[in-house]
Amino acid sequence: MTRVAVYLPDGSPGPGRLGEAELDVVDAAAAELVLPEATVSDERGGRLLDDDLMFDPAAGGGPLAAEAADRQARAFGVVNAAFHTQRALRYAADLLGHPVPHLIVRIGMHDQPRRWRGGHYRLPEPAGDEPVRVHPHGEVHLGGGAAFVHSAAGRYFHAPAHNAAIVCHEVGHHLTRHTADFRLNRLRPPTDQISGKTGIDEGTADVIAAIMLGHPDIYGWHRAHIPESDQRRRKLDPRWTMAAFRGGRDHDQHADGTVWASACWSARQRVITATWPPSRFDAMLLRGLEQFDRDNRPSASSLNGTAERTHADALRPRRHFSRLLAAMTATDPELAPVVLAAMAEHRIRVGASNSTLRDAALDRGAR
Ligand SMILES: [Zn+2]
Incomplete structure (x- = not known):
């Protein structure tokens, strides 16, 4: 274990508290840290570490x-991103009972040509716009940053690497x-994967971020200028219901994801109020994700059509919040x-498609 300086989540609308932590490092190079579960590098090179x-x-x-x-800040970014990656992957591996594949x-x-302020997760795609060959296990790409945030602290x-x-x-x-x-994706060739995300994927990723940060205003630091009541803030506790769900491919999947994310956050809060540890909900979510895959495998007969059509048909049920909820509850009947009671307040129940849930929520005049 190596002592490192990183931002530790403290619930504040900033990057967190600067503090010391331990990082399990296998190998370090000029601009790269190799951990048991991930390899983290600054692609702009130079001697940083x-x-x-x-x-x-x-x-x-x-x-x-x-x-x-700037070199100091980039070096800090490599270490900070490595720490939060390791922390999240170890927590998940603990709950799942096994690790997931090594992450780049x-x-x-x-x-180039413009600086990038965001991040994304990519898989190899034949016509992708990635400047590197993406590892088939998947890669996280973070921009170097493109904008300043202003606060009382200056x-x-x-x-992005500074933002847990x-x-x-x-x-x-x-x-x-x-x-x-x-x-x-595991039914597709390793070089012909789908990187695009659905609302359920975006919402689940936001819940995982909130779990790791321990508070619902996950993007409160760099989105402080967006009102908390706006879906684009992606705060988890304005209690978005299915009435705010839009659906459809042209709509921002992150916005639809806020409905699922905020429902999960309410459920997790309810679990804590009922005096269970929050990790009990976190385990239900992680194991539910695995159970969801087992429950929603395409039938052999549905795989007889043309590859693209088959894939589209098999994918449709894998967008539905209710199916992940069903899988989660199956993994922990006591909880x-x-x-289910917390989810119902967000107008999510088992056994209905996203659009059915949305229509039901709108009919009753909920938000
Ligand atoms: Zn995302």
């Missing part, structure tokens, strides 16, 4: 900072890929009544 992994965040570094400060995390991606260059919520959300997609596999 040394034996001592205690770096200063340097207010995110960035284009207006001196070169030494690349920082400083897509910074100006901070928002580097962004790191944990993308790690969440790696967890769903290797459990629920919402897009049935099920509490979780």
